[in-house]
């Protein structure tokens with residue numbers, strides 16, 4: 001069923017695993033992700049960016065996400081807004097029954113220019129004040145990531161300051177915090193494999209042991225997926241992500257949510273390219289979307305196991321938003 005992400009993140013934090021948050025735009029992606037969640041018994045966050053909502057004309061994506069919950073009552077699913085850029089966008093997501101929102105106050109409304117700390121606090125606090133009385137979980141962001149995805153990103157990197165994080169959480173009341181610790185958005189973010197700032201993650205977690213930390217830009221861009229794209233006519237030279245082992249290294253230190261989008265894109269594109277190259281006579285979208293959905297399910301299942309999410313779905317006591325209001329009184 002649909003649950004606020006807070007109960008997933010708190011459970012993950014207590015049990016030292018991390019919940020994958022996977023971006024979705026269409027039915028096949030949602031079905032692939034849910035297939036993986038069901039097979040591995042993983043709690044899951046399905047998230048939509050503003051770009052995804054626009055692409056799907058909002059109501060379609062809402063209904064598909066709700067269908068995922070109806071189809072998988074045993075799996076706790078959070079329906080999350082990724083990179084909310086304004087109070088208006090958050091209100092829109094709330095009207096669409098999202099159970100969890102991110103307000104990215106690290107950047108201004110355009111998603112391109114860094115906000116000041118004070119601006120970030122002001123917008124985040126406003127969103128918390130609106131969402132908590134409804135039982136909706138709020139994720140904030142402090143620091144700025146490199147890279148760009150779905151039009152979001154200033155191109156500047158500012159790693160999160162642990163002392164400022166403590167102040168930010170106190171001042172805003174956010175449930176979880178996206179931190180900048182060396183990950184980056186997109187497929188071309190690194191020239192060489194990055195090394196995450198483990199010392200910063202540890203310092204934040206020591207100061208805020210009950211706060212769920214979130215890592216954006218955490219696709220691994222595996223060579224085997226990129227190779228399939230390139231082998232069948234694609235052109236993705238020098239794509240590079242965050243190795244899975246690097247992500248695993250931060251899980252014991254409070255990172256309870258990891259965002260994955262680029263890997264899903266590459267995986268499905270590779271499967272479609274391969275299918276069409278091998279079956280040039282086929283023209284039914286179902287013929288090539290089916291292997292794409294299957295490839296996605298397999299890739300996501302690998303991540304759910306690597307993030308140690310697998311097996312935890314049935315341990316979580318599922319509650320709805322009305323019941324979640326009690327967290328905030």
Ligand SMILES: [Zn+2]
Pocket residue numbers: 083185216217259
């Ligand atoms: Zn992000």
